[in-house]
Amino acid sequence: MEQVKVLLFGAAADQAGTREAEFTANGVTLDELWSMLTLKYPALSPMRGTLAFAINGEYAKGEEMVNAGDEVAVLPPVSGG
């Protein structure tokens, strides 16, 4: 069965203790995927307010849909430059 791949960066990877995770999901919202993610990595929960997300490399909001095969990225506040 196809999976959703979740990539974690910076402080989010630290808090989760991993840079990558896989979930069996299809036709869920980003918010729903977040619930699955924090169930597995509870230390992520307090970061919610600071995080942004991307679906397949483009910024996405919590109500947007995630399908099997998608790549979701968990993005702490960017600090390039």
Place this chain on the structure above:
Amino acid sequence: MEQVKVLLFGAAADQAGTREAEFTANGVTLDELWSMLTLKYPALSPMRGTLAFAINGEYAKGEEMVNAGDEVAVLPPVSGG
């Protein structure tokens, strides 16, 4: 007898046909020196409104005094950069 040295730059040197002139003067204003200068180089006259002047390397106004030994510079609109 001591002289006032006048240096001319850019378009002013072109109009006068010289980059340097000497005048016998002491205790005259810049405006008076300008009259001496245009008597000798009439082609400078039309430029008056665009020119600035320096006495001994510092910007100076028409009523300021020029003394023997001073160096006066005739400065067209600067265009560095």
Place this chain on the structure above:
Amino acid sequence: MTDGSFRIVDGPIDVGALVTGAFRPDCGAVATFVGTTRVDEGEGTSVEYLEYEAYRPMADRKLEEIGEEIRGRWDVGHVSIVHKLGRVDPGEPSVVIVVASPRRGPAFEASRYAIERIKEIVPIWKREIWSDGYVWVGSQVGTRSTPAE
């Protein structure tokens, strides 16, 4: 026509080549911004270096998007942005932005715009490496005993 390039690199940035590479006969102004690692001397301890990571290829695309935004807003002949990943020591450059324009106003405005946008939309993160641990900048998460310092 605008030239230039948008790159994320692992090795050092050749700043001089980037600046002179922007010189064009149809442009009279080249504005450059370089971000370097700054170290504030604290009480006996200070940042040893910064370490950058990126979400690629999204970060590459976002740099290109910034270039497109700039070309849409200002009359520019050249826009280049190079961002380094990995370790960047104090005084070393992490990001270089070079904009050439016929006139200086657009060159200044566009180079400023580029760095502000990088800090807004490009998925790159830095952490400060201290002798006693690290802190992710902006998240205040890390391994230091006093990460909020």
Place this chain on the structure above:
Amino acid sequence: MTDGSFRIVDGPIDVGALVTGAFRPDCGAVATFVGTTRVDEGEGTSVEYLEYEAYRPMADRKLEEIGEEIRGRWDVGHVSIVHKLGRVDPGEPSVVIVVASPRRGPAFEASRYAIERIKEIVPIWKREIWSDGYVWVGSQVGTRSTPAE
């Protein structure tokens, strides 16, 4: 403490060395402005190159004055200004301004201020050399048959 230098030179300007020479561990931002000879293609004729002259040492002192003004207004760690005299070909640099500051705002503002002040107070003049004569920029005086063009 602020470092840097103010120079009027006859030979080419080493832009890369000037920029990297401004990097300091106590500064996080380096803003650079380079003025280059711009050529607008006209109908069959265009500027071949620019030629600069200066009233020295007044021009040297005025560059230093600008540096002092900048140090008085902004928190900067490095200010350098180099202006070339003589012939400057299309796309070649005539002036380079480099400002390093702990933060980017002051670096941008100070570098912009420097070029504006150079164009106001430093006794340097340029003429455009065309195939059919020259024109002093700002004075519209020269040897071209159509100097106002």
